[in-house]
Amino acid sequence: MVGGNAIRGSRVGAGPMGEAERGDAAPRRKVTYYCEHGHESSPSFAAEAVIPDSWDCIRCGLPASQDREHPPSAPRIEPYKTHLAYVKERRSDEDGAAILEEALQALRKRRSL
CATH class of the missing domain: 2.20.28.270 (RNA polymerase-binding protein A)
Known part of the structure; x- marks a missing residue:
């Protein structure tokens, strides 16, 4: 028995007219x-x-x-930064030491209770 689809291999809009059919x-x-x-x-x-x-x-x-003689240069790619790197940009070593000491005092105070 021969079965199948009569339009096998075709797609919607395909036809012999080509460009004229589509405009x-x-x-x-x-x-x-x-x-x-x-x-x-x-x-x-x-x-x-x-x-x-x-x-x-x-x-x-x-x-x-569009300028063949002077094309734009490659953009500078910033390397991945960790959270610690961003914190070090915002805080000095002295600020970090003061914050650490404050946190340690608060922790010691909670433990002594």
């Missing part, structure tokens, strides 16, 4: 961006769209600009 594409323009590694990215934008000054490179992810 004309909006007018576009390509803009070329250059990153620090010399990669070129050429995204397409709508003709009436505002073109951004920078674009992320599709190969390395660095920022890219």
Whole structure:
């Protein structure tokens, strides 16, 4: 018995008409961006769209600009900081010692009760 679906392998909207069936594409323009590694990215934008000054490179992810001679430099990546590192930025060693002594006195007071 031959069974199956008559439209197997097709998708909704597929047909022999192609572009004429779907309508004309909006007018576009390509803009070329250059990153620090010399990669070129050429995204397409709508003709009436505002073109951004920078674009992320599709190969390395660095920022890219339209100026081939002076591409933007890579952003500085801050290393991961622990909670203790942030505390040390806010407090001096003397402040830390005073807070520690205060906490120890409070703990000793609770234990002596």
